Amino acid sequence: MVLTQYTYVFAIGTFFALLDAYNNGANDVANAWATSVSSRSVSYRQAMVLGTVFEMLGAITVGARTAETIKNGIIPNSAFGGNASVQMLAFTCALAAASSWVMWCTRHSAHVSSTYSLISAVAGVGVATVGASKVQWGWNKGKGLGAIFAGLGMAPIISAGFAATIFMLIKVVVHMRKRPVRWAVYTSPLFFLIAGTICTLSIVYKGSPKLGLSKKPAWYIAAVTLGVGGGLFLLSAIFFVPFLHAKTVKKDYTVKWWMIFMGPLLFKRPAPADANLAKVPNYAVVQEDQDERLSIRSPDSVMDYDANKIETGDEPVTTPTEKDEKKLAVAEATQPTYKERMADAESKLHAKLRKKRGPLGWAMRTLHNNPIGAGQIYELHNLRILAKRIPAMIVCGALYGLHFDIHAAQSGIAGTPEGARMQRVYAHAEKFPNEVEHTYSFIQIITACTASFAHGANDIGNSVGPWAVIYSAWHTGSASAASAPVPIWQLVVLSATISIGLITYGYNIMKVMGNKITYHSPSRGCSMEMGAAITVLVFSQFSLPVSTSMCITGATVGVGLCNGTLKAVNFQRVGLLLLSWIATIPIAGTLGGVIMGLFLNAPHFAPK
Structure with a gap:
């Protein structure tokens, strides 16, 4: 029985579920890909494409498990006494509180955890709805608030341990060798093996209930997992290693991307006489052009x-x-002040964008040439201007992030305390040969995709869990229907919304992450992403929602400390992140509880 009288509640809940998913993409997914973009292994546009594919794959195949914890682990269905309308309103208020808080923080480039925002909001709503005694504060078989918030302390530390271990392995096997380039090339298949094994294991072992893979015997799980991982290992050894050998060891600049399919034949392919003149990309973090260095400088x-x-x-x-x-x-x-320097840098970027051809250039020129005039917005001349600006604003909202200069925003503004702090952090990080880093730039694409898959597997539950409760209560008229499995179509819709958030607004968080914590390079970046991905997937296997942002931040700090000094990590930025994580819990919880209390005590929703 569809609760037609509460269709508007379902519509509002759907809106906030989509908004929460959008914020998740703009906040947490952007943070996950900030490492790859900061290391210059992938461009922002490549990150958008790969992020979309692997986010949806992880969400659809594995994401249902953490959704079950959000749906039923914090507020038990029995606490609603069969009142489906109150249950709908409860999760709608939780989504409204969490999405509003994360949106505000994202707008101000303040990085918070969307996972713990929603969990805190659900707990606050639960207190306002059924009382503090009915909320599952304890462990609750690994699904209560005690188990979830335990990840707040454990996840960053575990992630830092995994990432530091992987990076130290790379240092011992590759960076500390007399011929590090050859060692980097010939050990690269190992990372294909690790990435393929982790992804396959997470899908096959306790995968999505719709796939029915959790019922397979142990030998089947082991065979499929090792088969996929071993297959990637062999393919990379046959095709990828010869390709890398030609590019980095022989320094053959005539090698094209499609020649990777030549495999071992590339070993016998003669390099040109001037092959030693070939250069690989420069992976240095700070790359300022002459105009930038001369335009913004301190007295020193x-x-x-x-x-x-x-x-x-x-x-x-x-x-x-x-x-x-x-x-x-x-x-x-x-x-000039720091804000003036930032405004000046932004105006220079906008001036460059106005010169571009295509939709974005047109939109930027339209907005620049048609400012709102004097008087109120409803004045006739302003309405005419607004008619021109609205289409341009839509185009800018969709395309601006794809042209944002992430690296310029991350390197700090010269002559400011932040710029000086970043220079000190970079100076205490050991730099490795560009040929070695170039090898790991390919590997980092695999690890980034693995991290994105892990994020989709874990964080999709943030939005789809409450939305599934709202939909099932509205569609069936029963509060107990919330225990039903999450439909695949809901996972598809919300994972697509997450990708839209990453593409259109992810730059706002990405510009303050990555290199703002420590020095990034492809060999470091792939260690960070793999450490974070392993941690997220481990927690996901136990149906525990964990913050992907906390995992990648912990992994970043862990790798930064591998430089052998505390000065290689910007602990001011880490402290601000930690403060925002802690502040999120009471703010989101209180906001959700207050909203629910107001609506619950309105006459229309008063419980009988």
Whole structure:
């Protein structure tokens, strides 16, 4: 029996479920891919495509397990006393509170955990609805709040341990060798084996109930898992290793991407005489062009730059005069503020975008050439301008993130405390040969896809769990129907919405993550992503929702500490992240409880 009188509640719940999924993509998924983009292993656009594919694959095949915990592990169905309308309203308020809080934080580039936002909101709603005694505060067979919040402390530490172990293995096997390039090439199939095994194991072992794979015998699970992992190992050894050998060892710049299918024949392919002149990409984090270095400089950087010109003979040696000292003092006093520098950098980016051809260039020029005029928005001339601006605003919202300069935003603004802090962090991180990093840039694509798969498997439950409860209560008219399995179509819809959030707004979080914590490079990045992916999948196997953001942050700190000094990690940024995680729990919980309390005590929803 469909509760037609509460269709509007279902519609509102659906809206906030989609908004929560969108925020999840713009916040947590962006954080997961920030490592790959920061390491320059993939471009932002490539990350969008790969992220979409593997997010949906992980959500559809494995994501139903954590959804069950969100649905039934915190507030038991029996607590609603069969009142489906109150159950619908409860999870609608939880989604509204969590999505609103995460949206506000994302808008202000404050990184929070969407997982713990929703869990806290559900707990707050539960207190307002059925009382604190009915909320599952304990372990509850691994599905209560005690088990979930245990991951708040365990997940970052476990992830840091996994990531540090993997990176130290790379250091011992590759970076510390006399010929690290060859070692990097010939050990690369190992990471294909690890990635393929983890992904396959998570699908086959306790996979989606719809696939029925959890009922297979142990020998079947072992055979399929090792078969896929071993198959990827052999394929990479046959095709990928010769391709990498030609590019990094022989330095054959004539090798094209399609030649990977030549396999072992590339070993015999003669390299051109000038092969040693071939260069691989530069994976240094800070890459500023001449205009950027000269346009925004502190007094110290000005003096260093001038001193360098004198040493190289580009500038005659002159004795500083009193007039010059006064000019420098005036320059120091008139330095622009951090916000002014950020605004100046943003205006330069917009100026570049306005010169582009295509839809985005048109939209940026339209917005620039048609500012809102004097008076109120409902003035006739402003309505005409608004008619031109709205289509351009839609185009900008869809395409702006694909053209955002993530690397420029991450490197800090020269001459500010943040810029100086980043320089100190980068200076204490050991740099490895670009040929070695180039090898791991290919491997990082695999590990990034594995991390994205793990995120889809875990975080889809944040949105689909409450939405499944709302839908089942509305569609059947029974509160007990919430225990039914999550329909596949709901997983598909929300995983697609997560991908839209990543594509259109993920840059806003990505620009403050990655290199803002420690120095990134492909060999480091693949260790971070693999450590985080293993942790997320382990928690997912036990039906425990865990924050992907916390896992990748813990992995980043773990790898940063492998430099052998605390100075290689920006603990100020880590402290701010930790503060935002802790603050999320009471804020989201209180917000959800207050909203639910207000609506629950309205006459229409008063329980009998």
